[in-house]
Amino acid sequence: MGSEKHLRDVQILNLVLRGMKLGQIAKQLGLHRNTVSKILRKPEIRQLLDTMQKELVQRATTHMIERHEAARQAAQQERVHKRALRRSQGTPFPREYSPSDPYAPNRQYLARRP
Numbered sequence: 001m002g003s004e005k006h007l008r009d010v011q012i013l014n015l016v017l018r019g020m021k022l023g024q025i026a027k028q029l030g031l032h033r034n035t036v037s038k039i040l041r042k043p044e045i046r047q048l049l050d051t052m053q054k055e056l057v058q059r060a061t062t063h064m065i066e067r068h069e070a071a072r073q074a075a076q077q078e079r080v081h082k083r084a085l086r087r088s089q090g091t092p093f094p095r096e097y098s099p100s101d102p103y104a105p106n107r108q109y110l111a112r113r114p
Contacts, residue, residue, distance in 0.1 A: 012039055013049050017056060 008029065015025045022040075026033040039045055 009039055009045055009048075012036055013045065013052060016040065016049065017052060 022033050022036050026036045
């Protein structure tokens with residue numbers, strides 16, 4: 001019987017953390033509203049609820065930080081990509097390079113310009 005009550009208490013805590021009201025919790029679990037209220041007033045249940053709330057806040061905060069960091073990195077990559085596109089809008093230099101004539105690419109580029 002003890003494990004059934006413990007499971008019931010955890011279910012109540014779960015529903016409280018989801019934001020349900022006492023009457024809704026009682027109706028869903030088939031209990032009286034006063035029973036749910038008494039369970040939530042127990043010191044061990046209050047302590048468990050506080051622990052669960054802290055863990056939930058910690059997980060949510062970590063998740064939000066990770067999402068923010070990913071969005072920041074994506075925005076940075078987008079800025080780098082746009083900057084690269086702006087810089088390369090002109091006609092590119094020919095890729096051929098001759099070690100004997102280092103100015104050959106410049107001459108070819110200038111010869112192609114109108």
